[in-house]
Amino acid sequence: MKTRVTVLTSVVLCVILLVLDGFIYLTLHVRLMKIEEAAVLSKAQSIAQSMTNAPLSQQPFLFTNRTSSPTSPDDLTDHRTWLRQYGAFGQEILIVTTNHQVLAQIGRGDPNALLTEFASLQHPGDQTVHQLPNSTLFVSVPYYSTNGHSVTGYVLLESDISQVTTYMHNLLVLLLSGSVGAVLLAALGGYVVSAFAVRPINQMIRTVQRIQFGHLNERVAEPRGRDEVARLASTFNQMLTRMERSFEQQTRFVTDASHEILTPLTTIQGYVNLLDRWGKDSPEVLEKAIRALQNESTRLQELADDLLTLAAVESATKSMDKRANVVQIVEEVVESAIAHRPEATVLKDVQGTPVAAVAPSQLRQILVNLVENALKYSDPPAHIRIAAAAQGAQVELRVEDQGQGIPPEDLPYIFDRFYRVDKSRGRREGGTGLGLSIVKEIVETYRGDIQVESKLGVGTTFTVILPAVGSDVQQG
Incomplete structure (x- = not known):
């Protein structure tokens, strides 16, 4: 160059x-x-x-x-x-x-x-x-x-x-000699200047060559100023930061997924061994083992379903009809939540008749996951409020609870896969730790946005912004 x-x-x-x-x-x-x-x-x-x-x-x-x-x-x-x-x-x-x-x-x-x-x-x-x-x-x-x-x-x-x-003639010789000298000096100066200008690029090349898995903490020295090279170095460092975070998330995902799968498999293996030794002659042991095997197999099934959902969100979205009646879906979610938790109070507040440019099944899954999360982390009797309204070319959904709240240090990670604020309680009350990850994946597929506000001992509010039917941002 x-x-x-x-x-x-x-x-x-x-x-x-x-x-x-x-x-x-x-x-x-x-x-x-x-x-x-x-x-x-x-x-x-x-x-x-x-x-x-x-x-x-x-x-x-x-x-x-x-x-x-x-x-x-x-x-x-x-x-x-x-x-x-x-x-x-x-x-x-x-x-x-x-x-x-x-x-x-x-x-x-x-x-x-x-x-x-x-x-x-x-x-x-x-x-x-x-x-x-x-x-x-x-x-x-x-x-x-x-x-x-x-x-x-x-x-x-x-x-x-x-x-x-x-x-x-002398003037011509002088002009040509001066021009040759100027070109030579310009060539030398251009080489020096270009060498100085591409030095950050060469540093980026060397950094890329050094980067391997486990060495994603390498960064390029960013030159001062706001020229193209400085912006390139800054963008490159931002890309490395995202790559490092993505690699860490993938590593944690593999570890957590392995752990989530290993736990029920270990339980199943233990009860199988128990049945092999004593369950044949003990009806009590047999009944206990059967219930445990049913619970763990159900847990494995839910985990597999959630993993498949995460993997297929984007591809499944392309073939779905993207017109969801928000009023109807909110009513269905409220009825389902009350049926599962009769003691809970689930209120709905829908302004107008908003129609979201989202597949109905995926909008339902967003609300179901948010409501289940609210019920899980609210002490009985739970108080949940679902609100929806059209905001110009967007539809705003809000799920509010009066539960335990989320600690500030956990807020940046609640959408990570398998992340639980209270790990012991999360496992005890069921769930795979993928519910909020699925919600975020679906929302981002439609170029929407999800926000969370929480205060310990007061409650948590999830706000989801999705495109309305007829908006320019809806998916084709």
Whole structure:
């Protein structure tokens, strides 16, 4: 990853620098050439204007040798004095007639080269500026008679621009060298930065490699800040915490399940041995053994049923009709509870006619398990209240008792499988320790919520939130 990031960064930076270098080079080259063209054109135009302003009768004598100092083109007599003010290093200036006769020259070059270039022009009468292959600029400007009606000659100027060419070449080398250096530095910096950025990821990889069963307490060091890597490390640690808790729950589940199964099996084995030794001849021992075997086999059957229910909650839910009449199911649960515990007081309080988007059999199982749990942990005579009401797109169910209550330290674990607040009393009064686990499993399958409030000596209230028919969260 570090190499890929470095290469990608370098390529992107290289493209950006090449585009920027090309823009700088072309912009500056065009600008410098325009300045050079404007300078030589202005000089040629100035010479041509001077020739135009001189009377036609005096133009042939402008370049004869006399010693008087010129003050204007009209009385110029020495072309070396007059044209010298326009002379510059690397420039050739010719003043020619319309029939290509050279009237004056500044510079030591061969005038035939300028005349040959001038003769190649398609429109010699027009003002011309163009660049020659040998790093020179060629300018041709006509000058006119004093009345401005006819061309009487031309000013030809050739200027060496090799300095501009050399400057642009050096600039190009400098830009390319700087770009190469910048790319190399960026590659080195990108490698260092990417190595620093992926260090937490490498730590996560090493942590995953070290994690084995029994070593789920490993955690990744979380970098400061809230960037993507920090959030990834935090999420990874949360996942490890859930995995550790899940593994602990599974380990405890296997242990508790084995214990729950082993206990009735041990009892059954003991009574079988008792029958084998003395039960054949003792009706009392036989009757006692039969009752015990019936109780333990029933207990095993209930445990198996609850385990199968837990395992099949989600798959069974998909094939069920999800429309439960809450009023009807609450009435059935209340009647069943009173039938089993006639001394108990079970009240119902249903507001309206709520319909839950839940399979009727599973809603019934939720209420039955909660009511049985309330009756089990309430001293006779028990007082239970079942309330239900529609709350917008949800149905709220409440099961309240006035029983013993749940200690605060036990509240986080009451939905764990085989967990009992009072283990000795739970076994004595029956039950598998899976009732609340089944309730939570069903509620979460429907994306609902279950909450519990309890106070020792006062009672416990379970609140179940389920989707109503027509809500967006109901299962399909």
